[in-house]
Amino acid sequence: MTGPMTGRLERSATYGILALFAAISLTPVIGVLATAFGRQSSLDTGFSLPDGLNWSNFADAWTRGHFGTYLTNSVLVAAVVVTATAVLAVLAAYAFGVMRFPGSNLLFYLFVLGLTLPQEALVVPLYFDLRYWQLTDTYWALILPQTAQSLAFGVFWMRTYFRGSSRSVIEAARIDGASSWTTLWRVLVPMGRPALSTMVVIVFMWTWNEFLMALVMVSDEAHRTVPLGLAFFQGQHSSDTALLAAASVLIALPVVVVYVALQRRFIEGMLSGAVKE
Amino acid sequence: MSAPPTATDAATGAAAGAGPDRDGGRAGLPVRLLRHTAGRYRRRAPGQPRAVGYLYVLPALALYAVFLLVPLGQTVWLSLLHWDGLTAATWAGTDNYRALLTDPSLRAPFLHALSLLVFYAALPVALGLMLAAALSRFRVRGMTFFRTVLFLPQVLAMVVVGVAWRSILAPDGLLNDTLRAVGLGSLTRSWLGDYTWALPAVGTIGTWVETGLCVVLFLAGVQRIPRELYEAVRIDGAGPLREFFAVTLPALRAETAVALTLTIVAGLRNFDLIYITTSGGPGNATSVPAYEVYHRAFETNEVGSAAAMGVGLTVLIFALTVSVARLVEGRSEGRSR
Numbered sequence: 001m002t003g004p005m006t007g008r009l010e011r012s013a014t015y016g017i018l019a020l021f022a023a024i025s026l027t028p029v030i031g032v033l034a035t036a037f038g039r040q041s042s043l044d045t046g047f048s049l050p051d052g053l054n055w056s057n058f059a060d061a062w063t064r065g066h067f068g069t070y071l072t073n074s075v076l077v078a079a080v081v082v083t084a085t086a087v088l089a090v091l092a093a094y095a096f097g098v099m100r101f102p103g104s105n106l107l108f109y110l111f112v113l114g115l116t117l118p119q120e121a122l123v124v125p126l127y128f129d130l131r132y133w134q135l136t137d138t139y140w141a142l143i144l145p146q147t148a149q150s151l152a153f154g155v156f157w158m159r160t161y162f163r164g165s166s167r168s169v170i171e172a173a174r175i176d177g178a179s180s181w182t183t184l185w186r187v188l189v190p191m192g193r194p195a196l197s198t199m200v201v202i203v204f205m206w207t208w209n210e211f212l213m214a215l216v217m218v219s220d221e222a223h224r225t226v227p228l229g230l231a232f233f234q235g236q237h238s239s240d241t242a243l244l245a246a247a248s249v250l251i252a253l254p255v256v257v258v259y260v261a262l263q264r265r266f267i268e269g270m271l272s273g274a275v276k277e
Numbered sequence: 278m279s280a281p282p283t284a285t286d287a288a289t290g291a292a293a294g295a296g297p298d299r300d301g302g303r304a305g306l307p308v309r310l311l312r313h314t315a316g317r318y319r320r321r322a323p324g325q326p327r328a329v330g331y332l333y334v335l336p337a338l339a340l341y342a343v344f345l346l347v348p349l350g351q352t353v354w355l356s357l358l359h360w361d362g363l364t365a366a367t368w369a370g371t372d373n374y375r376a377l378l379t380d381p382s383l384r385a386p387f388l389h390a391l392s393l394l395v396f397y398a399a400l401p402v403a404l405g406l407m408l409a410a411a412l413s414r415f416r417v418r419g420m421t422f423f424r425t426v427l428f429l430p431q432v433l434a435m436v437v438v439g440v441a442w443r444s445i446l447a448p449d450g451l452l453n454d455t456l457r458a459v460g461l462g463s464l465t466r467s468w469l470g471d472y473t474w475a476l477p478a479v480g481t482i483g484t485w486v487e488t489g490l491c492v493v494l495f496l497a498g499v500q501r502i503p504r505e506l507y508e509a510v511r512i513d514g515a516g517p518l519r520e521f522f523a524v525t526l527p528a529l530r531a532e533t534a535v536a537l538t539l540t541i542v543a544g545l546r547n548f549d550l551i552y553i554t555t556s557g558g559p560g561n562a563t564s565v566p567a568y569e570v571y572h573r574a575f576e577t578n579e580v581g582s583a584a585a586m587g588v589g590l591t592v593l594i595f596a597l598t599v600s601v602a603r604l605v606e607g608r609s610e611g612r613s614r
Contacts, residue, residue: 007415010414010415011415013411014411014412014414014415014417015417017408017411018408018412018417018423021408021423021427021488021492022423022426022427024485025426025427025429025430025485025489026426026429027445027451028438028441028442028444028445028485029429029433029441031441031444031445031451032437032440032441032444035444047444047445047450047451084340088336088337088340089337091333091334091336091337092333092334092336092337092338094333095329095330095331095333095334096334099329099330099333100330101328101330101331104330104334107334107338110338110341110346111337111341114341114345116542116594116595116598117345117349117591117594118542118545118546118567118587118590118591118594119546119548120546120548120566120567120570120571120586120587120590120591121349121352121587121588121590121591122344122345122348122349122352122587123570123571123574123587124352124355124570124574124580124583124584124587125347125348125351125352125354125355125584126344126348127574127575128362129347129348129351144340144343144344145344145345147340147344148340148341148343148344148345149344149345151337151340151341151345152341152345155337180329180333205432208434209433209434209435209436211434211435211436211548211549211552212548212549212571215552215571216571216575226434227434227435227436227437227549230436230437230440231436231552231553234440234443234553241444244440245440245444248437248440248441251434251436251437252433252434252437255432255433255434256429256432256433259425259429259432260425263421263424263425263428266428266431266432267424267428267493270431270490271490271493271494271497271535271539
């Protein structure tokens with residue numbers, strides 16, 4: 001329909017626009033990377049170009065910025081939140097997906113409610129509750145609320161999987177004498193590894209990046225997670241851009257690595273949140 | 278709800294369940310019986326004992342109730358009190374809510390949030406639609422790479438995004454350096470410290486974060502549009518513009534709703550970014566409800582007011598997401614259930 005000339009022109013224009021968007025997406029990322037490898041003495045609060053690969057900023061962030069401790073805390077919190085969410089969400093979603101019991105719809109919608117609920121509507125009483133139970137400044141103050149919030153997505157997402165799972169498989173397992181418990185763990189969970197891994201990477205990312213809960217629940221340095229560490233570090237050393245950038249890279253790297261490897265799972269999971277029944 | 282299960286339900290359910298379907302089940306049962314029961318079966322859950330369902334839900338529900346549902350109720354309760362977090366609280370009734378509507382310093386955050394939605398939701402959706410339309414006209418090579426790059430801002434911690442953009446918007450940051458380099462030095466300013474420009478500057482960060490999400494979402498939708506639709510309008514002599522309004526835009530209605538919902542929710546839950554970049558300043562030029570909840574509850578000890586703000590934010594999010602859904606459902610036939 002279009003001639004070869006206009007076609008070619010349009011193609012180049014489209015690739016040009018696409019490249020522009022990609023460049024805009026990457027500019028802040030490349031700026032941070034360049035600054036992280038740059039020289040520390042630079043007084044510029046903007047980005048700077050490195051004169052070689054300076055790994056010293058990372059070492060400095062690790063020791064002087066205490067990011068070693070913060071990373072350990074983040075790994076611990078994320079591991080527990082992800083595991084707990086996975087187990088609890090699978091159990092609940094299994095019931096919502098393949099069983100029928102009075103009130104199941106109402107209970108399920110209670111979980112879906114959490115998908116759009118802002119943390120700001122919970123964080124104030126949560127702080128006073130956890131302080132009353134003397135749990136602030138402990139890992140529990142980070143783990144328990146975040147697990148509860150992740151359950152909204154976990155239950156919603158895994159229920160979709162169980163709904164779509166084959167009835168014949170479930171019934172075949174039943175005929176073989178498997179209980180509902182055995183059917184779940186021996187048959188459905190192994191088959192649902194793709195759905196499960198999507199949920200795991202999404203919950204991992206949310207927990208790793210979580211800021212507000214950590215800011216409110218933790219005031220001592222020993223329990224700081226990496227995003228909180230970066231925020232405090234920026235507050236104290238806002239002119240130390242090279243160190244800030246190095247710390248930013250340390251925070252972003254684990255999630256970005258998983259994202260590049262499992263890109264489709266991330267996109268699929270993150271776009272599902274708005275899809276209602 | 279359906280009637281209680283009986284032995285026959287379980288039996289037919291089992292028979293149908295064992296039949297051949299897309300998973301290639303077992304053979305050996307009369308096909309006619311299968312056909313007969315399959316339709317019935319699909320409407321029924323398998324004959325699991327019902328009470329077991331509660332046991333499976335219980336652990337998740339208990340945690341969810343204690344750390345999400347109860348606090349939500351407590352927020353509503355706190356919003357009806359005057360409380361500084363230390364001394365005894367006094368009953369406030371609807372005082373805190375009335376203040377949200379009448380006190381300009383409490384109304385401002387909501388107005389800021391709504392103008393930020395232009396940057397967080399409207400712009401990314403418009404840009405995403407335009408780019409997806411351009412990309413729909415032929416097969417683009419290297420799409421996986423572009424998709425990965427455009428979606429990248431979505432997976433970065435907002436704290437990191439904030440730190441990176443502070444370096445861009447700083448007085449001697451990348452933006453001002455670029456402006457000076459092209460001879461527009463008179464336009465340079467401290468973007469995040471400027472009363473007029475701080476809000477659009479923060480909004481621009483939001484546009485940067487959300488545009489990729491919209492592009493990726495719309496690209497997936499565009500690929501599902503039948504080629505014939507495009508060929509049909511092209512035979513009619515339609516240019517790219519008419520092609521967009523006649524084919525692409527109507528076909529992407531569902532994706533538009535999803536994109537708007539996700540970006541609106543993200544735009545209203547933007548505590549991290551505000552905290553890192555401006556802390557609501559200068560003055561209260563960039564204060565938003567998400568930030569004010571934290572600020573009032575934990576910095577100025579106005580817990581009741583903070584809770585009312587939290588409830589207000591929740592209501593706003595639900596109202597906007599429901600109206601997006603309504604807007605889309607109302608005009609599409611047969612798509613919604």
